[in-house]
Amino acid sequence: MSDHTRVEPVPGPASTKTRVGGGQRGPALRWTLFIGRRLVRLVVSLLVLVTATFVMVQLIPGDPVQAALGDQATAELVALRRHELGLDLPLIEQYLRYLGGVVTGDFGRSIVTEAPVADLLATRFPNTLGLAAPAFVLVILIAMPVGLLTAVRTRGGQGRVTRSMFVNVTGVLNSIPDYVLGTLLTLVFVVTIPAFPAAGNEEPAAYVLPVLALVAAPAASLARIVRVEALKVLDAEYVRAAKARRLPTALRYWRHVLPNMLTASLTYGTMILAGLIAGTVLVENVFGWPGVGTVISQSVIQKDYPLIQGILLVLGAVVLILNMIVDVVLGVLDPRSRMGEL
Amino acid sequence: MSASTNRHLRLLLGGGAPLLLLLLFVFLSIFAPTIWGDAASASNVAEANDGISAAHLMGTDDLGRDILARTLVATRQSLVLAVLATLVGGCVGVAIGLVSAMSRRLGRAAGALINVLLAFPALLLAIFFAVLFGIGSVGSVLAVGASFAPGFARITQTLTASVVAKEYVEASRVLGKRPLYVTFRHVLPNIGEPVILYAMIHIGTAVLALSGLSFLGLGVQPPVFDWGRLLADGLTRIYVTPGVAVAPAIAIVLAGLTFNLVGEWLSDVVAGRDSPSGALRRDRIPAAAAPAADEPEPPAARWSTCVTSGSSTRRAAVASPARSVTCPSRCARASGSGSSVSRGRARARPHPPSRS
Numbered sequence: 001m002s003d004h005t006r007v008e009p010v011p012g013p014a015s016t017k018t019r020v021g022g023g024q025r026g027p028a029l030r031w032t033l034f035i036g037r038r039l040v041r042l043v044v045s046l047l048v049l050v051t052a053t054f055v056m057v058q059l060i061p062g063d064p065v066q067a068a069l070g071d072q073a074t075a076e077l078v079a080l081r082r083h084e085l086g087l088d089l090p091l092i093e094q095y096l097r098y099l100g101g102v103v104t105g106d107f108g109r110s111i112v113t114e115a116p117v118a119d120l121l122a123t124r125f126p127n128t129l130g131l132a133a134p135a136f137v138l139v140i141l142i143a144m145p146v147g148l149l150t151a152v153r154t155r156g157g158q159g160r161v162t163r164s165m166f167v168n169v170t171g172v173l174n175s176i177p178d179y180v181l182g183t184l185l186t187l188v189f190v191v192t193i194p195a196f197p198a199a200g201n202e203e204p205a206a207y208v209l210p211v212l213a214l215v216a217a218p219a220a221s222l223a224r225i226v227r228v229e230a231l232k233v234l235d236a237e238y239v240r241a242a243k244a245r246r247l248p249t250a251l252r253y254w255r256h257v258l259p260n261m262l263t264a265s266l267t268y269g270t271m272i273l274a275g276l277i278a279g280t281v282l283v284e285n286v287f288g289w290p291g292v293g294t295v296i297s298q299s300v301i302q303k304d305y306p307l308i309q310g311i312l313l314v315l316g317a318v319v320l321i322l323n324m325i326v327d328v329v330l331g332v333l334d335p336r337s338r339m340g341e342l
Numbered sequence: 343m344s345a346s347t348n349r350h351l352r353l354l355l356g357g358g359a360p361l362l363l364l365l366l367f368v369f370l371s372i373f374a375p376t377i378w379g380d381a382a383s384a385s386n387v388a389e390a391n392d393g394i395s396a397a398h399l400m401g402t403d404d405l406g407r408d409i410l411a412r413t414l415v416a417t418r419q420s421l422v423l424a425v426l427a428t429l430v431g432g433c434v435g436v437a438i439g440l441v442s443a444m445s446r447r448l449g450r451a452a453g454a455l456i457n458v459l460l461a462f463p464a465l466l467l468a469i470f471f472a473v474l475f476g477i478g479s480v481g482s483v484l485a486v487g488a489s490f491a492p493g494f495a496r497i498t499q500t501l502t503a504s505v506v507a508k509e510y511v512e513a514s515r516v517l518g519k520r521p522l523y524v525t526f527r528h529v530l531p532n533i534g535e536p537v538i539l540y541a542m543i544h545i546g547t548a549v550l551a552l553s554g555l556s557f558l559g560l561g562v563q564p565p566v567f568d569w570g571r572l573l574a575d576g577l578t579r580i581y582v583t584p585g586v587a588v589a590p591a592i593a594i595v596l597a598g599l600t601f602n603l604v605g606e607w608l609s610d611v612v613a614g615r616d617s618p619s620g621a622l623r624r625d626r627i628p629a630a631a632a633p634a635a636d637e638p639e640p641p642a643a644r645w646s647t648c649v650t651s652g653s654s655t656r657r658a659a660v661a662s663p664a665r666s667v668t669c670p671s672r673c674a675r676a677s678g679s680g681s682s683v684s685r686g687r688a689r690a691r692p693h694p695p696s697r698s
Contacts, residue, residue, distance in 0.1 A: 277463065
């Protein structure tokens with residue numbers, strides 16, 4: 001049993017190729033280089049993000065301070081506020097100050113409420129993550145088995161009914177945006193049948209509807225991807241070989257099918273997770289969730305630029321860091337994905 | 343023969359339901375404002391904030407305007423803005439993609455930018471650009487368009503890269519055609535179809551994205567209204583009069599579904615189309631490539647390795663010195679014609695060690 005599994009440590013066509021790119025370097029050095037390169041890429045992307053949020057405020061037509069304070073504000077008040085915010089300094093100095101602030105966790109103060117943006121992010125952002133994280137786990141837990149199961153049932157053109165049902169159901173679910181689903185769920189499960197609390201996040205039951213609204217569409221599209229990937233893998237020669245060697249079915253799927261369909265699924269999974277983090281902005285507005293999403297739309301309307309910058313920075317940074325983590329995880333799981341650069 | 347006709351028939355019929363829905367949406371966006379425009383704007387305070395009733399099937403809003411009529415009238419606003427946003431995103435994205443695939447130096451920078459932008463979810467980009475372009479219909483169209491641009495740029499870049507490597511493009515370059523001519527005459531027609539398909543699918547996404555922005559209050563501003571705004575209005579009073587959010591919700595879902603299905607059907611049709619017609623069209627375009635195609639087999643192969651790209655030439659030179667001997671002469675002839683490609687050719691020549 002155990003020597004069955006040791007015959008081919010990395011199932012699939014990967015094992016021959018890893019040697020080509022490896023060259024003379026040892027594995028430790030290769031890993032350091034791999035992770036180092038990813039870190040450099042992350043830092044560069046973060047710098048682009050910080051610069052973009054800085055440039056955004058510079059590019060806005062008109063004076064942001066005047067816009068935020070309203071037309072009635074006197075010239076002295078505007079000048080005073082400009083000085084307070086450091087907007088009268090040369091551009092390059094402003095940028096360096098902004099960059100320094102972001103690095104030390106100082107995102108400035110809200111123009112409207114004058115509260116530090118960092119404090120608001122510290123209290124609100126965990127709630128947003130608390131919504132996105134369970135949603136993501138649920139997406140994976142639903143999409144992976146459903147996609148794999150449908151692939152097994154529909155391989156080789158069999159199971160037409162299953163196939164068309166799967167395609168239609170996922171297609172419909174995929175077309176319902178989260179905020180519409182959230183509204184409809186509120187209508188049914190809060191207003192018509194008062195089963196769940198309407199807003200807030202005080203009790204565990206309050207998580208059910210927002211998470212459900214977030215999960216449906218991404219789970220459907222990920223299940224589709226998983227099915228297509230699994231169908232590809234199920235057709236591969238090494239799976240047939242495993243079957244010919246009479247490996248137990250469970251082992252065949254666990255050792256040979258699952259790892260090989262994981263790359264594309266996980267890559268798409270990161271995009272889904274990033275989408276979930278953005279999707280919370282809309283869903284939070286439906287359910288009055290005390291996260292950053294309910295703040296950002298308000299702050300855009302109020303032209304509270306430091307607050308917008310802070311929220312965009314945090315959301316963007318989370319997306320970039322997630323991408324980097326998944327890249328590294330993929331590198332560990334699937335040697336093919338780091339082929340190009342080793 | 344009859345089997346393929348049958349398949350064509352099935353394909354055409356398979357598009358039936360989505361196409362009917364699409365027609366319905368087109369009809370509504372053209373005629374709904376004239377038919378229900380009055381009902382949608384006629385306020386009647388006595389009937390304000392009504393729930394579902396026989397007179398108002400989907401209820402009324404805070405000024406007593408019929409919500410069903412407003413939803414139908416909003417079709418035009420929602421769909422026209424979505425098409426515009428897709429057009430904006432398509433034009434910007436295709437331009438960036440073409441530039442990054444046609445020019446090597448700009449290409450690297452553009453490619454890196456596209457990579458960073460693609461990592462961000464579209465909604466985050468849309469909010470960023472909504473801040474930049476301001477709140478309102480113009481701002482939201484530009485914002486959604488800008489958030490689509492990286493995707494368009496990526497697909498254009500990938501497609502262009504495969505077209506640029508083809509012999510007829512190289513032939514056209516070697517004949518001394520300008521890059522702009524090559525782009526419009528050879529590259530664009532050959533990548534048009536998949537890009538248009540991609541755009542079709544994205545109209546549905548644009549409907550959802552614009553409604554989302556409006557739902558947040560960042561899209562169209564009163565008195566203009568679209569589905570997202572109607573949905574947001576419905577949500578605020580969902581406890582008083584449940585049901586008023588249903589009409590816009592159904593409209594959004596149905597529109598998204600319709601465009602997704604039409605896009606899927608179109609790609610099925612394109613994928614399953616008979617090859618002769620496709621081949622015919624493909625033959626028509628690279629007319630300039632005729633001399634290259636007429637060349638006998640071995641020189642043609644050598645010729646193509648010479649002119650493709652610098653890196654592949656270097657690799658070819660390492661692989662077989664015989665090839666590199668014949669290459670530069672042909673390339674020199676090409677550069678003699680004074681085309682702007684000549685600089686690239688000179689760099690591609692394997693022997694002078696001028697690495698840049």
